[in-house]
Amino acid sequence: MIDWLLFAVLSFFALGGAARVVTSENLVHVVLYLAVTLIATAGVYAQMDAGFLAAIQILLYTGGVITLMLFAVLLARRNGGSVPAEGHTSPLRSLLVAGLVAGLSGYTILRGGAPNRAPEALSTAELGRVLLDPLALPFEALSVLLLAAMIGAIVLARRKDA
Amino acid sequence: MSVILENPWLLGAVAGFVVINAMMVTAAWSIWFERKFAGAMQNRPGPTQVGWAGLLQPVADLLKLIQKEDIVPTNADRALFNLAPPLGMILVLAGLAVFPWAPGWVPADLDIGLLFILSISSLITIPVWMAGWASNNKYALLGGMRAAAQAVSFEVPLLLSALVPIILGGSLRLGDIVAAQADGRWFALWPPGPGSVAFVLFMLASLAEANRIPFDIPEAESELVAGITTEYVGMKFGLIYLAEYLHTAVSSLLGATLFLGGWDGPGPDGIHWLLLKSFALFAGIFWVRWTLLRYRADQFMALCWRVFVPVSLACVAVAAVWRVYA
Incomplete structure (x- = not known):
């Protein structure tokens, strides 16, 4: 309740x-x-x-x-x-984008079907172990991706200054 | 008694009531203590008029604050202006729920206790910024902007230095971190090096998060009138002010818990050790406040990114090496 x-x-x-x-x-x-x-x-x-x-x-x-x-x-x-009044907002375009996003996520959820078992709660300690042992490589790959994004942002910001 | 202990909702309500009231009373009288302390440092008496040695001064201040006319600037964002002070207060008090006050005395024993406190206190910038923006006053706005910049920057060394006790204690639960420091093996003392440096960095970064001198640039009265509190009067001002004191008190409690062994001490363990240590840290913060000058905003950011962040990263690395090989 x-x-x-x-x-x-x-x-x-x-x-x-x-x-x-x-x-x-x-x-x-x-x-x-x-x-x-x-x-x-x-x-x-x-x-x-x-x-x-x-x-x-x-x-x-x-x-x-x-x-x-x-x-x-x-x-x-x-x-x-x-928000600036002279907007680039067209209701039709907004509706199109919103519809596409809703359709895509709805399709994904429906395709996945209802979960047939309750998700098991992972304790924080187990989560840490999983992240550093079996999933260490994807975890590191994500870090490299973030680092690349950060360097890219700095490079872009710098170029505008010069 | 057992009825209360067995029902988590009742237990939470009672523990919350006791902790919040105790902290509010302590915060009110810590203002008296600070004024006396500053007076002693500057060779003057401090408050003397209300009650014995001015001890009733906080009560008089409270009555005065309640009586004041409640003024909201005409062009202020009324809703946010009124929401900011109580929201700041709520966020500061929420962190108190997970503290291990004494062996077995934890109002909410979360396995991510430390993370809970750190995430809740990272939110405190939002009401501070909100107060600055909603006032519709350029000084208040500048104060709010400085607060946001400062909080985002000092969050990094704060989290990194809090990682050191997590690594050494091997847990995010505050009770486990205290237990790992049992029998005087406090992280500020042992292992020599990462713990003590991280302790100093943690306290300095906490000062910056709580906007205390020498890092109170969001409120710099000589530049910004009174920063974010410029347009606030009466009890709303009182709430912002009290929240700042409480934030300092919570930082002292957290410093004592993470690095000074919490309730551990010579003789019987218990809440008295935690209170004694946090009070010593609290008084140390006042001492710093009445001794040092304020940093300039840009020097202060340079200090954060060029000194605090690399040094705290080094502490984390050394602590990890210690944990694996020693």
Whole structure:
């Protein structure tokens, strides 16, 4: 009972925040609503016994990325921080993109079918062992990818200066 | 008693009530302590008028703050302006849930306790930034921007130096980290090197996260009037101010837990050792505050990226080598 209530509250904040991200006129509010969605999603993770994932989601996405976004919004602001009125928004195009994304994710979910067993909760210690032993190579490959992305970003930013 | 202990919801409520109230009272009187302490350092008496040795000064301050007119600037973002102070307070207090106060006394014994505190305190920048932006005041905004830049940068050495006790203790659970330091093998002392350097870096980075002197550039009163608190009056100002004190107190508790052995000490172990150590760290922070000058914003960022980050990385590497080969 309490689980369902908690899930309902978390979903309300996650979905409500996401809806406001799309509809809000003020860019700063958009970023803060995104933070609400991310925290509520972390709450859902925690409810499914994925505490590590929840903490990392808050630490990296909300604590790090959202803070950086708040910072960036003000550095790039126009019209007093609100979304520029002369937009490149066409409802038709938005609908097309949204439809494609929804279709693709819906297709993937339906193809996968309903899980036939409850996902087993992996303790943080087991997760660490898995990441450093059988999955060490993909884990390192991801790090190299991130490093490459970071170097690429620096190179691009530098070129604009010169 | 057993009814409370057996029901996790009741236990959580009671433990939360006790911990939060104890911390709020401590924070209020730590302001009195700081003023007395600063007075002693500067050869003046500090507060003397209200109660014996000014001991009732926090009560008088509270009554004054409650009576003040609540002013919200006309062009402020009203909702965010009002939301920021209590949100900051909630986030600071939330971290207290996972502390091992004494052997077996943990309100919420999470296996990722340390990660929980670090992730919750990484969120504190958001209300600080929010207060600065919502005030619609250029000084407040500059303060908020500085706070965001500072928090994003110092997050890196803070997390890296917190990795050292995780590596040495082999767990993310705060209780296990304390247990690994039993019988005086505190990480700040043993193994010599990574632990003690990481301890210093951790405390300095915590000072930066809590916006305390010498790293209080978001609030630099000589440059930014009062930074993010410029437009705040009355109890909302009081909440921001108190949250800053509580943040410092939580950092001291965390420093004592991670590096100074928590409740471990000569004689019987218990909450008194944790409180004594964190209070010593807390007083040390006041000492620094009344001794040092403020860093300049750009020098301070250079200090973070050129000194703190590489040194804390080296600490992590040395600690890992120690853990594997010793």
